[in-house]
Amino acid sequence: MGLSYSFTVKENVLVVRLAGELDHHEAENLRETWKEKLYTQPIKHVLLNMEAVTFMDSSGLGVILGRYKEVLQLGGEFVVCSVSPMIGKIFEMSGLFKIIRQEENELKALMTLGVAS
Amino acid sequence: MRNRMYLEIASISENESFARVAVGAFISQLNPTMDELMEVKTVVSEVVTNSIIHGYNEEPNHTIEISCQLYDGEFDLIITDYGKGIEDIEMAREPMYTSKPELERSGMGFTIIENFMDSVEIESSVGKGTSIHMTKMLSSKKTKVVHE
Ligand SMILES: Nc1ncnc2c1ncn2[C@@H]1O[C@H](COP(=O)(O)OP(=O)(O)OP(=O)(O)O)[C@@H](O)[C@H]1O
Numbered sequence: 001m002g003l004s005y006s007f008t009v010k011e012n013v014l015v016v017r018l019a020g021e022l023d024h025h026e027a028e029n030l031r032e033t034w035k036e037k038l039y040t041q042p043i044k045h046v047l048l049n050m051e052a053v054t055f056m057d058s059s060g061l062g063v064i065l066g067r068y069k070e071v072l073q074l075g076g077e078f079v080v081c082s083v084s085p086m087i088g089k090i091f092e093m094s095g096l097f098k099i100i101r102q103e104e105n106e107l108k109a110l111m112t113l114g115v116a117s
Numbered sequence: 118m119r120n121r122m123y124l125e126i127a128s129i130s131e132n133e134s135f136a137r138v139a140v141g142a143f144i145s146q147l148n149p150t151m152d153e154l155m156e157v158k159t160v161v162s163e164v165v166t167n168s169i170i171h172g173y174n175e176e177p178n179h180t181i182e183i184s185c186q187l188y189d190g191e192f193d194l195i196i197t198d199y200g201k202g203i204e205d206i207e208m209a210r211e212p213m214y215t216s217k218p219e220l221e222r223s224g225m226g227f228t229i230i231e232n233f234m235d236s237v238e239i240e241s242s243v244g245k246g247t248s249i250h251m252t253k254m255l256s257s258k259k260t261k262v263v264h265e
């Protein structure tokens with residue numbers, strides 16, 4: 001199964017799309033790639049699209065919280081979209097939704113970040 | 118229905134997905150709901166990951182034991198490692214507590230485990246290892262009655 005991911009830049013927003021299973025085994029590589037993408041381009045905001053994520057545990061929370069802190073330092077906003085009910089439950093119980101804004105889908109989320117499609 | 122399964126795996130991160138898929142397949146014979154299946158898989162992933170990261174400090178040559186029992190719709194899960202053990206179990210259970218913040222751990226593992234299982238008992242002794250005993254009632258019995 002594993003995890004695959006793609007990074008796209010739309011204006012000053014880094015769009016991160018994940019697909020598959022995000023666990024401790026996959027977290028390390030994702031973290032490395034994500035950090036590189038974040039700091040080698042003029043990025044302000046991050047939009048994380050969780051639509052194709054079929055599994056996530058606390059290792060995923062750690063990676064997301066880590067990048068959230070980095071985006072705050074850049075003076076930007078971290079937005080997450082297309083979260084499944086099960087992963088939503090995990091976000092909820094960890095208090096993640098209190099600090100990270102959630103949008104229904106990528107298009108809406110991009111609009112709120114000022115990106116015209 | 119009564120059934121049991123025992124699995125012994127090496128402490129490598131590749132086995133995290135293997136362990137949760139294997140346990141998921143084992144409980145599938147009771148026709149759990151999709152939510153129950155995902156909850157159990159998440160819990161297996163949490164506990165096995167804890168053994169690998171905290172119990173064994175990510176050293177690959179150690180053993181993790183997973184023992185499952187099904188009895189009348191109740192699922193019994195015991196996961197054991199022979200690693201470094203937990204000094205303060207109360208503190209370990211606290212939401213947001215992690216002994217490895219430098220690894221970007223969020224300290225939410227036990228909180229998720231307790232939310233997704235009906236009961237969670239932690240037995241641990243420093244230098245000897247940790248054994249987590251969990252139970253969960255699966256709703257399949259109810260569903261079966263409805264279908265018949
Ligand atoms: N098998 C284990 N052996 C030794 N210590 C453990 C074990 N499992 C948990 N612990 C201790 O309990 C603490 C809390 O565990 P918990 O899973 O809640 O958080 P975490 O693993 O640190 O972070 P997260 O699960 O969010 O990535 C750990 O930081 C660790 O100190």
Ligand SMILES: [Mg+2]
Pocket residue numbers: 058163166167225226227
């Ligand atoms: Mg953990």
